Amino acid sequence: MRIGILTLPLHTNYGGILQAYALQTVLERMGHEASVITTPNKAELPVWKWPYSYPKRMIRKYILGKNEPFFFESYYNRVYPIVGQYTLQFINKYIHCFEVGKLLDLKEKDFDAFVVGSDQVWRPMYYPTRIENAYLDFARDWNVKRMAYAASFGTSDWEYTAGQTRRCRELLRKFDVVSVREESAVELCRKFFGVNSSHVLDPTMLLDVQDYVDLVKRADIPKSKGTLLCYILDETESTTDLISRLASETGLVPFRGNSRVEDWSAPLAERIQPPVEQWLRGFMDAELVVTDSFHAYVFSILFHKPFIVVGNKERGLARVKSLLKMFGLEKALYSCNGNKNIDLNCIGIDWEDVNRRLQNLRKHSFNLLNKV
Numbered sequence: 001m002r003i004g005i006l007t008l009p010l011h012t013n014y015g016g017i018l019q020a021y022a023l024q025t026v027l028e029r030m031g032h033e034a035s036v037i038t039t040p041n042k043a044e045l046p047v048w049k050w051p052y053s054y055p056k057r058m059i060r061k062y063i064l065g066k067n068e069p070f071f072f073e074s075y076y077n078r079v080y081p082i083v084g085q086y087t088l089q090f091i092n093k094y095i096h097c098f099e100v101g102k103l104l105d106l107k108e109k110d111f112d113a114f115v116v117g118s119d120q121v122w123r124p125m126y127y128p129t130r131i132e133n134a135y136l137d138f139a140r141d142w143n144v145k146r147m148a149y150a151a152s153f154g155t156s157d158w159e160y161t162a163g164q165t166r167r168c169r170e171l172l173r174k175f176d177v178v179s180v181r182e183e184s185a186v187e188l189c190r191k192f193f194g195v196n197s198s199h200v201l202d203p204t205m206l207l208d209v210q211d212y213v214d215l216v217k218r219a220d221i222p223k224s225k226g227t228l229l230c231y232i233l234d235e236t237e238s239t240t241d242l243i244s245r246l247a248s249e250t251g252l253v254p255f256r257g258n259s260r261v262e263d264w265s266a267p268l269a270e271r272i273q274p275p276v277e278q279w280l281r282g283f284m285d286a287e288l289v290v291t292d293s294f295h296a297y298v299f300s301i302l303f304h305k306p307f308i309v310v311g312n313k314e315r316g317l318a319r320v321k322s323l324l325k326m327f328g329l330e331k332a333l334y335s336c337n338g339n340k341n342i343d344l345n346c347i348g349i350d351w352e353d354v355n356r357r358l359q360n361l362r363k364h365s366f367n368l369l370n371k372v
Contacts, residue, residue: 001145003027003034003372004098004111006136008119009041009128010091012084012261012273015204015295019118021095023149023203025211026369027115034115035098037106039128041080043073067265082268083261086275094215103133108142113372118150118181118203120319124159131164135171146175147372150200150365156184156318158192169193177371182322200365202298202323205358209302212280219277226255229286231279231296232310233262239310242334243290246308250288257282257296288347294319301327301354306347309333326361327354 005027007020020036027034045053060066069075081088091097100106114136124131136146153159160168169192172178178197180186189197228247232239247254260266261273280299283289289300289307297320300307309324309332311317324330329349 001032001112001372002110003032003113003115004106005034005036006114006116006134007036007121008126010036010038010087010095010097011041011080012087014087014258014276014279015293015298016119017087017091017095017276018295019150019203021090022205022207023115023118024095026203026206026366027372030369032372035096035111037103038097038099039102040099043076045073069264079268079271083259083271083273085272086278087273090276103129103138106138108139108144111144113145113147114139115372116146116148116151117179118152120152120154122151122185123154124164126154131160132167132171135168136174137167137171140171140174145372147177147179148172148175148197149177149179149369150181150202151179151185152181152319153185153188154315154319156182156188158188160192165192169195177368179365179368182319183325184318184322198364198368199322200368201326201361202295204295204298205302206362206365206369209304212299212302213284216277216281216284219275221275221277221281224255224282224285226253227285227287228252228254229257229282229289229291229296229305230254231257231282231289231291231293233258233293233315234312239290239292242308242310246288246290252287255282257291294323297323297332301329301358304349304351304354306349307332308347327357329354 005020005023008016010017010020024034024036057070061068061070116134116136120126121134127134172193172195178189178195179200180189180197181200181202183199186197186199189195230243243254257279259273260270263271283299283303283305286305289296289305290310291297291307292310292312297307297309309320311320311333320333324332
């Protein structure tokens with residue numbers, strides 16, 4: 001079966017890239033021909049947005065002092081090929097993309113089925129076009145199979161307008177199978193869409209850890225320069241202090257798992273995102289992981305590395321709490337609040353119990369994927 005995977009754009013986010021790679025790989029091993037649907041990675045500001053976008057940017061830059069490019073679109077289009085050069089290499093090598101100018105250019109004959117997910121594909125603030133497209137609005141009258149696999153709202157709060165809720169409800173009811181990544185999303189689907197859904201694993205957890213080790217070996221990535229992997233998406237004084245105290249109390253050597261890719265004020269050379277395989281190598285070499293990233297929790301579990309979760313409310317805590325609950329690891333969640341002592345007992349993990357849970361959850365998730 002020819003399957004089109006609809007997810008968030010593949011840019012420089014390791015988790016987003018690897019979940020697409022994993023879902024495609026699993027579907028191909030099931031005998032399908034799977035492709036990730038992509039559109040050109042080019043930033044554009046529609047003319048109709050100029051009257052309020054540019055004044056807003058002037059206020060942010062010249063009054064609030066935000067260090068952000070005024071002509072963001074031209075800056076992004078110039079800089080992205082540089083900062084994303086290594087992640088783009090991985091995408092081009094391992095992910096089969098079906099590129100169209102826009103989703104409306106897709107034809108019914110292109111695919112037999114669509115799988116929407118994973119990642120925060122149902123979060124309006126993250127989806128690059130109308131959120132209705134994440135519910136296959138462009139294919140509403142087509143004779144194709146429709147599945148949502150591990151789709152995520154990213155939060156337990158409802159962020160849709162009344163109009164979006166009404167339109168997406170109508171579209172989701174056309175789906176043959178609906179599954180979501182968070183426990184809270186099951187209730188959101190029921191409450192706002194009147195649709196029953198299943199709670200499943202993120203696609204990255206459907207592959208065995210050896211699949212990721214093999215990627216690292218093929219890329220011949222050298223050993224990491226430390227033993228305390230620090231993958232922090234939103235750095236603050238509190239997270240910096242936490243890492244310093246962890247290094248002091250454990251004797252481990254901190255090393256970064258990412259560049260300053262989202263820091264507009266950083267020199268360009270410091271914003272270049274390292275290769276995906278180097279990020280994976282970090283989990284192989286780490287003795288402890290500290291992170292505020294959902295997929296870093298996932299890979300810590302897969303690589304059997306103790307980890308400390310820094311709660312990141314802006315990026316979505318519901319998905320974090322849901323994952324930790326699935327594996328009985330709620331004690332790993334840490335809240336940065338000044339001088340709070342670090343309880344290193346939280347990093348003791350019963351990996352046999354985790355493995356039992358993972359195998360059961362994989363069985364459930366594969367049973368659902370087999371319905372495509």
